[in-house]
Amino acid sequence: MTLSRRRFIGAVGAGSTGLILPFAAGCDNAGHSDGAVQSGDVPLPARFSLPFKRPPVIQPTSSEGTTDYFDVRAFTTKAEILPGVQTEIFGYNGTFPGPTFSVRKGRTAVVRTRNDLPVPMVTHLHGGKTPAESDGYPTDYLLPTSGWTASAHTMHHAGMAMAGATAQGTRNYTYPNLQRASTLWYHDHRMDFTGPQVWRGLAGFYLVHDEEEDALPLPKGDRDVPVMIMDRAFNSDGSLAYPSIDPTLKTTPGVTGDAHNGMTGDVILVNGVPWPRFEVQGARYRLRLLNASNSRRYRVRLDPEPGSGDPFTLIGSDGGLLAQPQGMNSIYIVPGERFDVIVDFGRYAPGTKITMTNSLGDGSTAELMQFVVGAKAGDDTSVPARLSTLERLDxxxxxxxxxxxxxxxxxxxxxxxxxxxxxxxxxxxxxxxxxxxxxxxxxxxxxxxxxxxxxxxxxxxxxxxxxxxxxxxxxxxxxxxxxxxxxxxxxxxxxxxxxxxxxxxxxxxxxxxxxxxxxxxx
Missing domain, CATH: 2.60.40.420 (Cupredoxins -  blue copper proteins)
Incomplete structure (x- = not known):
């Protein structure tokens, strides 16, 4: 792909809209509107007024040999997503999004999960090479500690069996981590109710590291930044707006109106913060971009672009490092996808404000976050011409x-x-x-x-x-x-x-x- 073609694709995307055209939410044809929901009269913050946050990194509770044990509890709690407003969420360890796992290739992670939610849950490690019993098959329910009546849940397809590897209260998920360094994520995968349960907060990063990646002079530490992008909508009382047929998520699955086309909201959250402002140094950063939205697609751009060259250097996709870096004018990212990019903020003058935009969006969904460039900083990082050796399947x-x-x-x-x-x-x-x-x-x-x-x-x-x-x-x-x-x-x-x-x-x-x-x- 030539640079001119990449810019042409981006220009075409810039003519799209996120809330009006069915194209933006994945509808079947132009005669169907998407599942867009506008927030009520709850006060929304001014864009770029709130500081960027990183999800907390979870630490092992214990380790034995090459195995690390983590304890995760899912429960209903309140979180301040909008300033001064308490929003009820489903939280892994009570946060929105859930904590970030930072693991190493070859070290097994056992995640001891407790379900104190009022409904069943199923955790799937998205992108993980995982044994079937820990993959998060949709009917492998982890039932609530408070008890559950299975007959309460009706199915979208009446002929489908409810049977699965059901556990009561707690379950151990075992992740061998026998895969190359990559940006993965975990989220709920409950049969018929994945959409509303992820919407309420059941998602988080899972980062795998290895020696090959460590040896490269890429940005690390504070300049290696997970960026989870999602859209949400809020009711007037600050609660998350989602048009479930059964808001308790206990009986009848499904959504009302046009939300079956794919649920979208008018508030963009990055790591759980609406339209955040990220103060960066004048140096290279690695951004691990994740589209954690239910259905919204994004074409991510930077405004302004640097004076010369592509704003993004793509170094990795879902399964880890690419063979060689690839200059990109924009990144098209669909739900579930991840892209690791390098942005060199040293190419901007101190004080520059850079907006990460979404050219598939409209109005409030056309902007994602803002970077504010600080002073030039010492930077011994670089992007090698060769990142990894990738086998090409024949x-x-x-x-x-x-x-x-x-x-x-x-x-x-x-x-x-x-x-x-x-x-x-x-x-x-x-x-x-x-x-x-x-x-x-x-x-x-x-x-x-x-x-x-x-x-x-x-x-x-x-x-x-x-x-x-x-x-x-x-x-x-x-x-x-x-x-x-x-x-x-x-x-x-x-x-x-x-x-x-x-x-x-x-x-x-x-x-x-x-x-x-x-x-x-x-």
Missing amino acids: PAKAVRTRSFTLARNSESGHYVYKINGYPFSTDRSWADIKRGDIEIWEFSSTTHHPIHLHLSPFQVYKRGGSTTLEPEDVGWKDTARLAPNQKLSVLVRFSDYTGKYVFHCHNLEHEDMAMMANFTVT
Whole structure:
């Protein structure tokens, strides 16, 4: 991709809007509005008036050999997201977002999780190469310590079994961390209720580090910054606005109105802070960008750009470092995706205010945060021409090609989002795969869907039948953009664990309405 083409793509994106066009939230056609919700008369802060915050880093409770033990408790609490206003959240350890895990390759993390919420939960390590029993299969419920009546929960698809590896009160999730350094995240994955439970706060960063990355002269410490971007809406009393059919999240799943298209709000939060201001030194920073929104897509830009060169240097995607850095004028990021970028604030004069914008947004969603550049600082970092050695999967070695069509249907007065004509069922496996096999998976749809595979990372192979890819398609991925009427082909090698896993649309409202399917590795 040439620089001129990247700038052209960005210019096209600048003509889009986030709250008005169905394009922005992943709707099926132009006749459907998206699930945008405007905040009530609760006072919102002026943009860039609140300081940027980093989520707290959780420390192991204990360690034994090569295993670290962490204790996490999920419970309902109040958090000050808007100034002077208390908002009820679902919090991992009571924070919004949850604490950041900072782990090392080769050290197993055992996360001892206690559910003091009033509803079941399921934790999924997004991007993790995780044994099936700890992956967060959607019906592997961790039930509340206060008790639960399973019959209370009705399903989107009446024929689907409720059975799963249910635990009462507490569960240990084991993450071997036998994967390269990468920016992962964890979030709730409860069947039918992922959207509202993530919306209420059940998400956080999970950063894997290794010796290869440590040896590179990239920014570290305070200049290595996680940036979780999400949109939310608030009611007049400061509570989070989400149009659940059952606001208690105990019985009937689903949303009212057009929110089935994908829920979006008018308040942008970065690490849980609305439109924050980040005071930086005149030096290079590594920004770990995560789109943790339920359905909103972003095209991230910097305004103003530096006097010369690209504002972003892309060094990593979902699955870790790229082979070589890539200059970018903008970053298109769909829900669930991560991109690690270097921004050199030393190229700006002290005192410069730089806005991180969203050219797919409109009004309050067109700006994300602001950087205020301080004095020039000593900076011995650099971006090497070679970052890592990446194997490229060979399509000639693929043992088969599978095709999946994503579409929406109306049934019994509500929408169901299907894969190959079927809603999700715990009993149907769409792919039985021999461990170690390489396959080509093809996805198609008439509308936008972020495609996410559990367990096995993939490489984008073709778009629309062409091997000319988008600049964000580089490296190892676990989530990728499926554009309307454009076939997305990916190469996957299932070389890690055996068991039953899922793949699904990462528009969380689509996922909740059954746009998910099983695959089994043997």
